[in-house]
Amino acid sequence: MxxxxxxxxxxxxAARIAGYIHRTPVxxxxxxxxxxxxxxxxxxxxxxxxxxxxxxxxxxAVLSLSDEAAARGxxxxxxxxxxxxxxxxxxxxCIPAHIVMPANAPAVKKAAVEGYGAFIIECEPTQAxxxxxxxxxxxxxxxxFVHPYDDERVIAGQGTVxxxxxxxxxxxxxxxxxxxxxxxxxxxATAIKAMKPxxxxxxxxxxxxxxxxxxxxxxxxxxxxxxxxxxxxLRTALGERNFPIIQRCVDTIVTxxxxxxxxxxRLQWTRLKSLVEPSGAVSFAxxxxxxxRFRDRRVxxxxxxxxxxxxxxxx
Amino acid sequence: MxxxxxxxxxxxxAARIAGYIHRTPVxxxxxxxxxxxxxxxxxxxxxxxxxxxxxxxxxxAVLSLSDEAAARGxxxxxxxxxxxxxxxxxxxxCIPAHIVMPANAPAVKKAAVEGYGAFIIECEPTQAxxxxxxxxxxxxxxxxFVHPYDDERVIAGQGTVxxxxxxxxxxxxxxxxxxxxxxxxxxxATAIKAMKPxxxxxxxxxxxxxxxxxxxxxxxxxxxxxxxxxxxxLRTALGERNFPIIQRCVDTIVTxxxxxxxxxxRLQWTRLKSLVEPSGAVSFAxxxxxxxRFRDRRVxxxxxxxxxxxxxxxx
Numbered sequence: 359m360x361x362x363x364x365x366x367x368x369x370x371x372a373a374r375i376a377g378y379i380h381r382t383p384v385x386x387x388x389x390x391x392x393x394x395x396x397x398x399x400x401x402x403x404x405x406x407x408x409x410x411x412x413x414x415x416x417x418x419a420v421l422s423l424s425d426e427a428a429a430r431g432x433x434x435x436x437x438x439x440x441x442x443x444x445x446x447x448x449x450x451x452c453i454p455a456h457i458v459m460p461a462n463a464p465a466v467k468k469a470a471v472e473g474y475g476a477f478i479i480e481c482e483p484t485q486a487x488x489x490x491x492x493x494x495x496x497x498x499x500x501x502x503f504v505h506p507y508d509d510e511r512v513i514a515g516q517g518t519v520x521x522x523x524x525x526x527x528x529x530x531x532x533x534x535x536x537x538x539x540x541x542x543x544x545x546x547a548t549a550i551k552a553m554k555p556x557x558x559x560x561x562x563x564x565x566x567x568x569x570x571x572x573x574x575x576x577x578x579x580x581x582x583x584x585x586x587x588x589x590x591x592l593r594t595a596l597g598e599r600n601f602p603i604i605q606r607c608v609d610t611i612v613t614x615x616x617x618x619x620x621x622x623x624r625l626q627w628t629r630l631k632s633l634v635e636p637s638g639a640v641s642f643a644x645x646x647x648x649x650x651r652f653r654d655r656r657v658x659x660x661x662x663x664x665x666x667x668x669x670x671x672x673x
Numbered sequence: 674m675x676x677x678x679x680x681x682x683x684x685x686x687a688a689r690i691a692g693y694i695h696r697t698p699v700x701x702x703x704x705x706x707x708x709x710x711x712x713x714x715x716x717x718x719x720x721x722x723x724x725x726x727x728x729x730x731x732x733x734a735v736l737s738l739s740d741e742a743a744a745r746g747x748x749x750x751x752x753x754x755x756x757x758x759x760x761x762x763x764x765x766x767c768i769p770a771h772i773v774m775p776a777n778a779p780a781v782k783k784a785a786v787e788g789y790g791a792f793i794i795e796c797e798p799t800q801a802x803x804x805x806x807x808x809x810x811x812x813x814x815x816x817x818f819v820h821p822y823d824d825e826r827v828i829a830g831q832g833t834v835x836x837x838x839x840x841x842x843x844x845x846x847x848x849x850x851x852x853x854x855x856x857x858x859x860x861x862a863t864a865i866k867a868m869k870p871x872x873x874x875x876x877x878x879x880x881x882x883x884x885x886x887x888x889x890x891x892x893x894x895x896x897x898x899x900x901x902x903x904x905x906x907l908r909t910a911l912g913e914r915n916f917p918i919i920q921r922c923v924d925t926i927v928t929x930x931x932x933x934x935x936x937x938x939r940l941q942w943t944r945l946k947s948l949v950e951p952s953g954a955v956s957f958a959x960x961x962x963x964x965x966r967f968r969d970r971r972v973x974x975x976x977x978x979x980x981x982x983x984x985x986x987x988x
């Protein structure tokens with residue numbers, strides 16, 4: 359791992375992972391356009407393999423390993439989607455995957471990881487416990503650690519979302535991306551500012567897990583002490599490698615209330631007929647909560663994932 | 674209205690409604706293929722305008738009216754999706770629509786009809802009450818009655834689903850279609866037997882609303898006295914015009930249990946990330962309940978609609 363990924367790293371990632379991932383569709387809805395008074399284009403990464411954009415970064419990381427390193431397997435800690443993505447990519451390369459997961463991760467996410475034949479190692483739901491358990495797994499197996507977001511290969515992989523979106527929807531004014539650890543945001547923002555610097559990049563974050571918002575405003579990475587949000591994929595702390603990229607390439611970070619996330623999710627379910635997980639609805643929540651910012655503009659909204667536990671819906 | 678629609682009526686409908694409807698995508702899932710030991714292709718009419726295939730038949734009927742007849746408006750009775758579809762098509766042609774709906778219709782379906790600016794007239798949830806109320810509306814307004822399924826223009830419109838599916842998925846062995854009143858089934862079966870007579874047409878019906886199954890077996894249209902199923906779109910009685918077409922063009926009708934419908938719906942939600950309503954899941958339920966019939970075959974499964982009341986999910 360070296361310096362921050364550039365456009366050519368993202369283009370190389372796109373070529374590398376093409377056979378591993380879906381080129382996801384872009385959905386539109388006249389009714390949602392009318393509601394927002396904007397032209398809204400939803401990039402459906404909930405229809406990506408494993409149900410989330412994480413398939414991109416994980417595949418790029420797994421395919422970037424030498425044969426010798428790959429043979430020892432890969433390992434990570436993940437609240438879910440990255441774990442499933444790494445498990446999927448490892449299974450495709452026929453190498454073992456060891457996934458450290460918090461004991462309270464949604465059942466649907468654990469089942470997905472197990473379905474790909476990976477080993478699950480449970481831990482307490484804290485960042486410290488995840489990292490300690492992961493270090494132990496890596497020491498015991500020699501597996502290559504693939505961080506969920508604080509990793510250049512992962513950032514470059516997630517950036518391929520933007521390559522597709524810019525090609526699928528010409529003339530975008532602004533792209534809205536959820537931010538948790540910042541892998542998707544850093545990758546997408548890098549690609550957009552390299553290809554179409556005039557396109558505004560807006561990040562959206564739950565108000566109860568707003569470390570990226572605070573870090574961006576203060577110019578220094580802030581801790582995420584006790585995140586409280588239904589957007590379980592965004593409870594993570596902003597990554598060390600991700601923050602300077604975000605500072606350089608992102609125009610604004612806005613926060614959204616929990617009720618906006620639930621409202622956005624329901625609207626996307628009923629109007630797009632598409633399952634969106636709470637974290638995936640945070641970008642559209644930004645349009646609902648800050649409409650003036652997007653009015654009469656051509657907006658790309660990244661739906662990051664669709665892995666919802668149907669027995670625990672937030673309404 | 675004249676004799677049973679033929680392939681050229683369906684092709685004419687396709688040309689007529691092209692600008693009014695979506696060409697819906699076909700989804701696949703490796704995991705569902707593995708589960709069914711079959712190659713399963715889901716025709717996603719839940720992503721159709723108004724969230725159901727009904728947009729096709731209603732649009733064809735509205736566009737088939739003379740200007741003089743159209744000016745007096747259209748009217749129908751509908752448990753929901755046909756009402757919304759007729760309202761949508763009427764709004765596009767700038768003519769009034771009068772929709773008779775049972776008072777217990779799902780809130781989401783009433784809201785959809787109202788959203789298109791149609792007049793809703795509520796009635797008791799019986800076939801007799803629907804028809805009496807509708808007759809009164811037609812007498813008062815002079816509107817043209819467009820039956821939800823017992824209408825050649827509607828049957829021809831629904832048949833356009835099959836034109837697309839056969840083009841999108843070459844080499845199908847069998848197509849599975851839900852049956853309620855029989856508009857979708859009659860139209861799809863007509864098109865398939867005219868274009869690809871070797872493709873088997875299987876209808877799927879809830880065991881608690883099995884008048885089509887009984888009628889098909891006995892060779893005579895049977896009543897649907899007290900339908901009991903969560904598949905609210907399939908509680909209607911088989912149509913007079915539809916039955917002989919179904920007798921001629923359908924190979925088999927199978928019934929499915931309620932628990933299979935719920936299981937199918939959940940699998941489609943979690944694996945396809947796509948909202949399917951209970952009626953729309955009945956076709957996939959047939960694969961789950963009668964796997965031997967579909968094993969190792971190339972199967973088209975019509976998902977008829979996706980209008981679900983998120984506050985009343987069946988689990």
